[in-house]
Amino acid sequence: MNLTLKVWRQKNGEIAGQFVEYKATDISPDMSFLEMLDVVNEELIKKGEDPIAFDHDCREGICGTCGMVINGVAHGPLGATTTCQLHMRTFRDGDYIVIEPWRARPFPIIKDLVVDRSAFDRIIQAGGFISVATGGTPDGNAILVPKPDADRAMDAAACIGCGACVAACKNASAMLFVAAKVSHLNTLPQGLAEKNRRVLSMVKAMDDEGFGNCTVMGSCEAVCPKEISLDFISQMNREHLRALLRSK
Amino acid sequence: MFNAKSPSGSLANQWMKHRQELKLVNPANKRKYDIIVVGSGLAGASAAATLSELGYNVKCFCYQDSPRRAHSIAAQGGINAAKNYRNDGDSVYRLFYDTIKGGDFRSRESNVYRLAEVSVNIIDQCVAQGVPFAREYSGYLANRSFGGAQVSRTFYARGQTGQQLLLGAYQALCKQVGAGGITMYPRTEMLDLVVIDGHAKGIIVRDLVSGKISSHAGDAVVLATGGYGNVFFLSTNAKGCNVTAIYRAYKRGALFANPCYTQIHPTCIPVSGDHQSKLTLMSESLRNDGRVWVPKRPGETRKPNEIPDSDRDYYLERKYPSYGNLAPRDISSRAAKEVCDEGRGVGPGGRGVYLDFGDAIRRLGENTIRERYGNLFDMYQRITGDDAYKVPMRIYPAIHYTMGGLWVDYNLMSNIPGLYVIGEANFSDHGANRLGASALMQGLADGYFILPYTIGDYLASKTVGKPSVDNAEFRKVEEEASARTLRLLSIKGRRTVTDFHRELGKLMWEKCGMSRNEAGLNEALTRIPQLRTEFWENVNVQGEPGELNQSLEYAGRVADFLEFAELLCLDALDRRESCGGHFREEFQTADGEALRNDEDYAYVASWEFQGVDRRPVMHKEPLVYEEVKMTQRSYK
Amino acid sequence: MNILTRAFSSSLGKKYFMAVSGLILFLFVIAHMLGNLQVYLGPEVMNNYAHFLKSKPSLLWTVRVGLLVAALVHIVTALQLAAENRASRPERYAIAKPFAASFASRTILVSGVVLFAFIIYHLMHFTLGVTDPQFLELRDPVSGYHDVYRMTVIGFSDPVISGFYIISMGLLALHLSHGVGSLFQSLGLRTKRNLNGIIKFARLSALIIFIGNCSIPISVLVGAVKLQ
Numbered sequence A: 001m002n003l004t005l006k007v008w009r010q011k012n013g014e015i016a017g018q019f020v021e022y023k024a025t026d027i028s029p030d031m032s033f034l035e036m037l038d039v040v041n042e043e044l045i046k047k048g049e050d051p052i053a054f055d056h057d058c059r060e061g062i063c064g065t066c067g068m069v070i071n072g073v074a075h076g077p078l079g080a081t082t083t084c085q086l087h088m089r090t091f092r093d094g095d096y097i098v099i100e101p102w103r104a105r106p107f108p109i110i111k112d113l114v115v116d117r118s119a120f121d122r123i124i125q126a127g128g129f130i131s132v133a134t135g136g137t138p139d140g141n142a143i144l145v146p147k148p149d150a151d152r153a154m155d156a157a158a159c160i161g162c163g164a165c166v167a168a169c170k171n172a173s174a175m176l177f178v179a180a181k182v183s184h185l186n187t188l189p190q191g192l193a194e195k196n197r198r199v200l201s202m203v204k205a206m207d208d209e210g211f212g213n214c215t216v217m218g219s220c221e222a223v224c225p226k227e228i229s230l231d232f233i234s235q236m237n238r239e240h241l242r243a244l245l246r247s248k
Numbered sequence B: 001m002f003n004a005k006s007p008s009g010s011l012a013n014q015w016m017k018h019r020q021e022l023k024l025v026n027p028a029n030k031r032k033y034d035i036i037v038v039g040s041g042l043a044g045a046s047a048a049a050t051l052s053e054l055g056y057n058v059k060c061f062c063y064q065d066s067p068r069r070a071h072s073i074a075a076q077g078g079i080n081a082a083k084n085y086r087n088d089g090d091s092v093y094r095l096f097y098d099t100i101k102g103g104d105f106r107s108r109e110s111n112v113y114r115l116a117e118v119s120v121n122i123i124d125q126c127v128a129q130g131v132p133f134a135r136e137y138s139g140y141l142a143n144r145s146f147g148g149a150q151v152s153r154t155f156y157a158r159g160q161t162g163q164q165l166l167l168g169a170y171q172a173l174c175k176q177v178g179a180g181g182i183t184m185y186p187r188t189e190m191l192d193l194v195v196i197d198g199h200a201k202g203i204i205v206r207d208l209v210s211g212k213i214s215s216h217a218g219d220a221v222v223l224a225t226g227g228y229g230n231v232f233f234l235s236t237n238a239k240g241c242n243v244t245a246i247y248r249a250y251k252r253g254a255l256f257a258n259p260c261y262t263q264i265h266p267t268c269i270p271v272s273g274d275h276q277s278k279l280t281l282m283s284e285s286l287r288n289d290g291r292v293w294v295p296k297r298p299g300e301t302r303k304p305n306e307i308p309d310s311d312r313d314y315y316l317e318r319k320y321p322s323y324g325n326l327a328p329r330d331i332s333s334r335a336a337k338e339v340c341d342e343g344r345g346v347g348p349g350g351r352g353v354y355l356d357f358g359d360a361i362r363r364l365g366e367n368t369i370r371e372r373y374g375n376l377f378d379m380y381q382r383i384t385g386d387d388a389y390k391v392p393m394r395i396y397p398a399i400h401y402t403m404g405g406l407w408v409d410y411n412l413m414s415n416i417p418g419l420y421v422i423g424e425a426n427f428s429d430h431g432a433n434r435l436g437a438s439a440l441m442q443g444l445a446d447g448y449f450i451l452p453y454t455i456g457d458y459l460a461s462k463t464v465g466k467p468s469v470d471n472a473e474f475r476k477v478e479e480e481a482s483a484r485t486l487r488l489l490s491i492k493g494r495r496t497v498t499d500f501h502r503e504l505g506k507l508m509w510e511k512c513g514m515s516r517n518e519a520g521l522n523e524a525l526t527r528i529p530q531l532r533t534e535f536w537e538n539v540n541v542q543g544e545p546g547e548l549n550q551s552l553e554y555a556g557r558v559a560d561f562l563e564f565a566e567l568l569c570l571d572a573l574d575r576r577e578s579c580g581g582h583f584r585e586e587f588q589t590a591d592g593e594a595l596r597n598d599e600d601y602a603y604v605a606s607w608e609f610q611g612v613d614r615r616p617v618m619h620k621e622p623l624v625y626e627e628v629k630m631t632q633r634s635y636k
Numbered sequence C: 001m002n003i004l005t006r007a008f009s010s011s012l013g014k015k016y017f018m019a020v021s022g023l024i025l026f027l028f029v030i031a032h033m034l035g036n037l038q039v040y041l042g043p044e045v046m047n048n049y050a051h052f053l054k055s056k057p058s059l060l061w062t063v064r065v066g067l068l069v070a071a072l073v074h075i076v077t078a079l080q081l082a083a084e085n086r087a088s089r090p091e092r093y094a095i096a097k098p099f100a101a102s103f104a105s106r107t108i109l110v111s112g113v114v115l116f117a118f119i120i121y122h123l124m125h126f127t128l129g130v131t132d133p134q135f136l137e138l139r140d141p142v143s144g145y146h147d148v149y150r151m152t153v154i155g156f157s158d159p160v161i162s163g164f165y166i167i168s169m170g171l172l173a174l175h176l177s178h179g180v181g182s183l184f185q186s187l188g189l190r191t192k193r194n195l196n197g198i199i200k201f202a203r204l205s206a207l208i209i210f211i212g213n214c215s216i217p218i219s220v221l222v223g224a225v226k227l228q
Ligand SMILES: Cc1cc2nc3c(=O)[nH]c(=O)nc-3n(C[C@H](O)[C@H](O)[C@H](O)COP(=O)(O)OP(=O)(O)OC[C@H]3O[C@@H](n4cnc5c(N)ncnc54)[C@H](O)[C@@H]3O)c2cc1C
Pocket: B038, B039, B040, B041, B042, B043, B044, B061, B062, B063, B064, B067, B069, B070, B071, B072, B073, B074, B075, B076, B077, B078, B079, B161, B162, B188, B189, B190, B191, B224, B225, B226, B227, B236, B237, B238, B241, B242, B244, B245, B281, B400, B401, B422, B423, B424, B425, B436, B437, B438, B439, B440, B441, B443
């Protein structure tokens, strides 16, 4: 199949970017979206042009590196998938595809479709962990975790930190990402000792990065490749409220 | 050249005794030491976090935008530990024995025993960190059996064990970054190692965003940069996985051990066309209910469901009646290659075999199959567009893991003092073949529980002064790295990097993949240097040095693969036996089984660099088995 | 106090203010509707009820001040949040598909702002006597109390004004159909189990408020409620 792409090109964070049109020819429906871009890039290189920069690594939907907004939807029209797992059979011959980077103030553009998501790392650094040092921990079975709690924690922990939630949210809010980590750790008995401090400092870090607020629109949940539920945002709100009331 | 430093005495006491003998660094002095950790996978992140907790100053590097994205994230199955929670007869000794045997008797007893020993601590550590392992209704940890083991010792977090373990280590790392103990350098690639007066003193890196090449000095350097499966172009590894860090260290004098030990995974989604950029692994558990077959006739054109049973060849059931579809990884992989070589492969390109659930669905009903493998079927459908409930899946083996790596002693130190290598990057524990769910265990054992002890011994006894990046050697190596980068950009030839990588990969897969023979390896050894020469004359890398330039990063990695591939083939040629992941067609039993030669090849082949176009020198570390007896395996 | 400022300084905390003030306004709207529906019981009942409220100045002013504070908090917070949200995405998407987000959720700010305009107009209309000063002079022929019934009927006999009310009630319903559900989420009261119930409750209450409130101008227009 043959496609027309309109791709955001931006040399670096300082220079303004613009859209450039490219033709993608002879695309097989079995290609992944990234493989389609590989083909376009090979052509660009052969023509002596700078290939389109985009982030990717595992190409199997787990590392969270890839991500672009395709025709207005983070990770593309399917929903609940990563860009690397989106395949060209989702599109039709002759389609016009607009490709943009994640756009959010805390995710500055580095080049073309590559953005800087280190804000997520800083949020985790603020409290997204259990403060245990290596060694001296009790036997794994000494801490019993009821299966429903373990399952719920796992549901939340499945987040791959791709940032699609931010990209999709009209408010560029990082609630779903932060809520997933807060809920993962605050649901488990191991995480209870620090639960109040954790939620307060993670939310503060999130605010300091400049992410938007949640108006409960649900786009984040719909594009999230790991289908992290809005329920966790509710849990974070609850934990935060409680922590706030308890704090001095 | 060699001192494996394996402690003496009974296996069970070695590690304890050894730790007692290791020198300690005074706590107040620890913060005076800078330790460089390259890699933030399970091995790197766990080491960086632990070293920082101990008080060392840590600098940690990774090429991804965040340490959380290291390829460890992709591991699905689980992690082994000799907890014996099931009371099914597991023990440290049994895990040790299984690992040695699984490795086809090509690993070091003392290392493997220690691995089994600390495996139990890993689970405790990870639970404390909040890794959401699967639980029973009672609240106790759940287990499953994995990779043909006869005991249930695999811990798992759904199908995302690697992810959860990595996030645990990543969070520990983040905690230390937040506390100021670790400086994290994401999007930074190590280009070279700096060795001064025989000691590892630092690294040269390129900031992938600004393109700036700079030096970092440290009192010790830890490489945790993962495996080199991408030398085959197509593998289950992430696109960025590379050999650069360890290969550069090799070129600076570190020994490269057993590069030819590469592992194939039998159930991957086959290549669908020339555009293919990577392969995706499907859990091996599928083979419990699926039946593997190909058409009897080469060139069969009918759709799978139209081929009657009489025209199908269930070749695994035919050749290995007792194990059937569950024959071990390497055996079933080679059998698939064989039938495809006969022209009976299915799907585009003829490189695939059917994994058919038709019978299972008729027997158990579609719902049962959906319950067992629903998510795998979904993933398969997403990638191939096929509904495996209706038509048989197509699978084919792919490169998955590399057992070889830099040579290390019992302390995980390479032959260059001050250079430590951990995780998949070293050669240590898996011999010629790794058991399922053991790589995660090894990475975390190295990072949490071994390296943090052993590195102190070196630091405490170190006599060489503090390194500085102003040293002439740093300047020299930095300039070499810059020059190489500029050279790659200046060629402006006609072939893209991918083009070269793809050709190299194809060559390696055909001549040095699932099965190898002398003629093929010699062919590869002739072709690789030609390809390398052409690369340096005709590669086309666009863009500029001082910016984010993914083609340039890629070109540097492929340039190293083009040298390293030769070493891999050389090692494969040199090892005139079949063992584990290394299958030499000349050395097989009458029924196609690997034929080991313990007499002549029970050693670690450790290669020493002599120059790019010169044959490296091989040093043999003999493998002495005091505890276990070498046996030949059989799966008939 | 300290806790309030601390709450207000965080994104989640602001949402607590939104939710609580929104809840107060929501409860008022319901109570107000119930009061207004007395129009169907005739002038006597309605005027007596209005008089009853006004004869209790402490209650009246508590409610009035409460409402005013709630409204101010709600609006100020809403505008602040909206400004922050805008700042979080300085560069817009060329194509922005509101993936999975409901119409009501995307237009909550617009519906809120129009509601604000409505409230101002409504107060000028019926309470402050700005648009129709004579309204405040109307007296119930029997009791001599302020004739709220007549005011309502006269007020709604102009189809343009009624039309504006009806449109505003549509927006109110839209605002609440999302807002009431969202309130529970903001306070962390929504769970997987009660999710569907809450969504239904929000939509249903919005619908009831829409029908209840609109029925009044419509009844006046079609002559079902008329001057007696
Ligand atoms: C699909 C798949 C499934 C698997 N499933 C299992 C399983 O179920 N159980 C099991 O035990 N094992 C499994 N394995 C194997 C296991 O995941 C890996 O062996 C292990 O995670 C390797 O960890 P590591 O820390 O050594 O390296 P990695 O996780 O690969 O980390 C490498 C790190 O080094 C950095 N790096 C690399 N090169 C450079 C450079 N030049 N400069 C700077 N930084 C660099 C990277 O950024 C990264 O942070 C699986 C592997 C694959 C591919």
